[in-house]
Ligand SMILES: O=C(CO)[C@H](O)[C@H](O)COP(=O)(O)O
């Protein structure tokens with residue numbers, strides 16, 4: 578297993594104090610900042626764009642910023658996020674007319690590229706592009722909102738994507754997003770995830786360090 582990564586979703590942070598919230602969660606042991614971009618078109622919600630990403634970089638955030646684009650169309654925003662300081666950019670195949678081209682665009686802009694599969698998206702979207710990817714992001718809720726319950730069928734899907742990644746021989750991260758909590762993160766890790774997004778489970782508690790430590794302990798237990 579690659580070194581586990583904990584990527585708190587700032588969707589559940591206090592946006593009025595965003596810089597401080599990100600500083601606090603990174604000081605509490607988080608690895609990446611998961612940055613959810615919603616456009617009220619691909620998903621029925623509206624969040625934040627490149628200006629906020631750039632503001633976090635200007636604030637002094639040096640950790641990887643993991644941009645999850647829930648927008649349609651995708652390509653127009655890729656250079657803006659790259660300039661704003663995104664480290665990874667992931668997108669949904671349904672939102673791009675030319676998935677291979679969008680992956681190449683993200684990489685040409687100097688970012689790592691991820692493809693996001695919704696709960697009902699079949700795995701064959703990975704055919705012909707898996708070798709081009711740095712990350713596969715499996716949604717374990719339908720995209721659009723934080724605080725939803727983990728959909729159990731994501732576990733079997735994780736196992737199947739893990740097999741495909743291992744068979745590819747490449748170091749592609751397998752990220753899970755939606756309803757991840759200390760009490761289910763062990764079985765999620767055992768099913769093959771190595772990168773864990775959690776929004777409400779972390780920002781909904783007063784002690785971020787305690788939740789992150791509990792998550793790491795559960796992941797370590799699952800690896801034994
Ligand atoms: O992409 C997302 C929603 O579309 C969020 O990253 C995700 O829902 C995280 O929130 P939580 O951990 O509260 O489920």
Ligand SMILES: [Fe+2]
Nearest residue numbers: 586613645754
């Ligand atoms: Fe997300």
